[in-house]
Amino acid sequence: INTGKNHCSSNCEKGLKPALLIDKINETKSREETDARCHTANLASDDPSEGEHLMNLTMILREICNFRQDVKEQLEDTKGEISKTDTRLDEVGARILENEERLQKTEEAISKLLNMHKQTQLRLTNQERCLRRENVRIYGVLEGAEGEPKAMIQFVEKLPRENLDTDNEKNMVIERAHRALIPKPPPGAQPRSILMKFLNYRMKEEVVRQAWQKKGYTWDNCKISIDRDYALRILARRRDCMEVRNGLKDKNLYPAHLSILYEDETKIYETAKDSDGEASMNSNQESLNLQRKVELFGLQFQVKPYTRLIVIITSEQTPS
Numbered sequence: 001i002n003t004g005k006n007h008c009s010s011n012c013e014k015g016l017k018p019a020l021l022i023d024k025i026n027e028t029k030s031r032e033e034t035d036a037r038c039h040t041a042n043l044a045s046d047d048p049s050e051g052e053h054l055m056n057l058t059m060i061l062r063e064i065c066n067f068r069q070d071v072k073e074q075l076e077d078t079k080g081e082i083s084k085t086d087t088r089l090d091e092v093g094a095r096i097l098e099n100e101e102r103l104q105k106t107e108e109a110i111s112k113l114l115n116m117h118k119q120t121q122l123r124l125t126n127q128e129r130c131l132r133r134e135n136v137r138i139y140g141v142l143e144g145a146e147g148e149p150k151a152m153i154q155f156v157e158k159l160p161r162e163n164l165d166t167d168n169e170k171n172m173v174i175e176r177a178h179r180a181l182i183p184k185p186p187p188g189a190q191p192r193s194i195l196m197k198f199l200n201y202r203m204k205e206e207v208v209r210q211a212w213q214k215k216g217y218t219w220d221n222c223k224i225s226i227d228r229d230y231a232l233r234i235l236a237r238r239r240d241c242m243e244v245r246n247g248l249k250d251k252n253l254y255p256a257h258l259s260i261l262y263e264d265e266t267k268i269y270e271t272a273k274d275s276d277g278e279a280s281m282n283s284n285q286e287s288l289n290l291q292r293k294v295e296l297f298g299l300q301f302q303v304k305p306y307t308r309l310i311v312i313i314t315s316e317q318t319p320s
Contacts, residue, residue: 121233128231134175134204135229138194140222143184146194152177156196159224163217164210172207173199195229 138156146155156177177196185192198204211217211226218224230238238245 125231125233129234132229132231134198134201136196136198136204136207136226137180137229138196138224138226140216140224141191141194142220142222143191145220149178152179152194153196156194159219160207160210160226163219163224164207164214172203175199 138159141159146152153174153176157172157174160172175197177194179194180192182192198207208226208228216223216225
């Protein structure tokens with residue numbers, strides 16, 4: 001091969017044409033291949049085993065070359081697939097970032113909507129409470145005791161006057177009165193409550209106060225109780241605290257919000273879960289002895305010497 005190159009370069013220096021130069025190169029290559037074959041044949045004729053060995057090596061080299069070519073093609077295909085996968089991953093990453101931003105905005109919007117919904121519920125409850133401010137519910141009156149529906153107002157006016165010590169009976173004017181708007185219960189079941197609306201708010205409060213002081217009364221062998229007409233959410237909260245109220249009633253305690261000031265720290269209990277009905281309060285909280293435990297609505301204090309514990313109980317009905 002080197003000889004051919006030298007020969008080619010010498011011919012180029014002599015100024016041969018390009019076509020003649022290519023023919024010379026091809027002729028040189030074919031001559032070298034022929035010489036190699038002749039050399040291999042001569043070796044094979046000299047030693048048959050060596051010739052077979054050379055033939056095996058030639059086949060191995062050819063297979064290696066083919067395998068290399070196949071591997072190269074497969075690598076090219078793999079590179080193409082990896083490139084496509086990288087492109088798809090970039091697209092997926094961009095979409096994930098976009099979705100995360102949209103999710104964050106959605107969560108913020110939902111949080112704002114929940115706050116607005118909570119405020120709206122509070123406003124609706126307040127408006128409902130204001131609308132029910134002059135209403136009173138009477139519990140325990142048997143079904144049909146009022147007679148005809150038209151005679152309901154005269155019937156409910158007679159009940160408080162005959163059984164409560166009202167000072168101003170002239171102001172006891174009832175605008176409307178009817179049974180609770182639910183299906184009529186079967187015989188023997190608890191009767192529906194009677195809802196009545198007073199014209200005078202002060203008279204309504206006087207009737208409720210008298211009923212609470214008497215803790216109800218008996219009429220026609222029936223236990224009658226009078227209470228305010230609470231909103232639905234307030235009734236639900238009172239129902240949740242029913243067990244706590246019963247536990248406090250056994251200990252002669254009135255349920256209220258409990259605010260405890262202890263070492264410049266205020267603790268307020270507002271829910272039934274916080275209080276859990278466990279309350280035992282000493283009559284003289286200002287004179288606490290050394291290392292004395294005070295249990296208030298499930299909270300235990302280990303009182304230090306010369307420490308003052310202030311307990312403040314607040315309630316809408318009985319502030320103290």
